[in-house]
Amino acid sequence: MLLEQSDFFNAAKVGATERKSVNVASVPQRSPFRYPGGKTWFIPDLRRWLAQTPRPHLLVEPFAGGAIVSITAVAENLVDNALLVEKDPMVAAVWRTILGGEAEWLAQRILDFDLSVENCHAVLDVPEVEPREEGFRTILRNRINHGGILAAGSGMLKHGEGGKGIASRWYPQTLAKRIRAIDAIRHRLTFVEGDGMDVMDAHKTEPSTAYFIDPPYTAGTKGKRAGNRLYVHFQLDHARLFNLAAEVAGDFLMTYDDDAEVMEMAVNRGLRVCKVPMKGTHHRETLELVIMPNLSQFS
Numbered sequence: 001m002l003l004e005q006s007d008f009f010n011a012a013k014v015g016a017t018e019r020k021s022v023n024v025a026s027v028p029q030r031s032p033f034r035y036p037g038g039k040t041w042f043i044p045d046l047r048r049w050l051a052q053t054p055r056p057h058l059l060v061e062p063f064a065g066g067a068i069v070s071i072t073a074v075a076e077n078l079v080d081n082a083l084l085v086e087k088d089p090m091v092a093a094v095w096r097t098i099l100g101g102e103a104e105w106l107a108q109r110i111l112d113f114d115l116s117v118e119n120c121h122a123v124l125d126v127p128e129v130e131p132r133e134e135g136f137r138t139i140l141r142n143r144i145n146h147g148g149i150l151a152a153g154s155g156m157l158k159h160g161e162g163g164k165g166i167a168s169r170w171y172p173q174t175l176a177k178r179i180r181a182i183d184a185i186r187h188r189l190t191f192v193e194g195d196g197m198d199v200m201d202a203h204k205t206e207p208s209t210a211y212f213i214d215p216p217y218t219a220g221t222k223g224k225r226a227g228n229r230l231y232v233h234f235q236l237d238h239a240r241l242f243n244l245a246a247e248v249a250g251d252f253l254m255t256y257d258d259d260a261e262v263m264e265m266a267v268n269r270g271l272r273v274c275k276v277p278m279k280g281t282h283h284r285e286t287l288e289l290v291i292m293p294n295l296s297q298f299s
């Protein structure tokens, strides 16, 4: 069923909302990553969604990336706990470091680092390093590469904002502050390195577990072009993901790009779909799909 934009939360019984694209500058940035496909624009919708009763005990984010959704949900006390899952070992190294008690080390490592092209090479060209250093260099790579892209083929920013090159997205004080803020709530955040769908499968019978599902957009024809170069792990069994979404006992929201094949997978399983506007890079407005459970899943 395709819903009108204004029906999005009406249908989710959370209160009607006028759909306009969100000004991301108005949303607090809590993740140390600048993540390609990041969901900062979704935060106002997330708040309305999680304000519904009964309040979920656990929020699972099976494709965590920069995990802005889980961190915000816990920081703003919209859920009790969140579980982040990520398959990319580089991204995993960051979450393991911060949530594993080494947040202060990472914050200090960032503050002490003297950013220059030579010093970046000295850090990034070492073949193997200890796990927390791997976390540090993932953050470094994420902040100095084009578009925050970690996948092979992405290079360092040459010009960046205002001709500042690699320094244009390197804000040590801000990053340290965000990492320390996550450290303060880490007892409510759990990280699993692995397959997000396996974790969904393990929780699928729990009614008070909710899911924010933001997979790589690599289904359909349009998606195959878009998602492939953004993430190291871009291949996904999208049909399995839709089957799991239709099966979970708890509530979920799933985002995808606006693609006919994606729409078909949702509609075939009786899931509700809403098209919402978002402003991407270069402030171009595009539509994304927000996919929700069939209401009968809750009756």
Ligand SMILES: C[S@@+](CC[C@H](N)C(=O)[O-])C[C@H]1O[C@@H](n2cnc3c(N)ncnc32)[C@H](O)[C@@H]1O
Residues within 6 Å of the ligand: 035, 036, 037, 038, 039, 040, 062, 063, 064, 065, 066, 067, 068, 069, 085, 086, 087, 088, 091, 194, 195, 196, 197, 214, 215, 216, 217, 231, 232, 233, 234, 235, 236
């Ligand atoms: C669209 S991004 C998520 C962005 C995130 N919502 C944010 O705001 O930063 C998708 C993520 O899923 C990860 N991924 C891909 N396949 C996965 C899998 N099977 N299990 C867990 N994570 C996976 C990718 O490495 C990527 O980080």
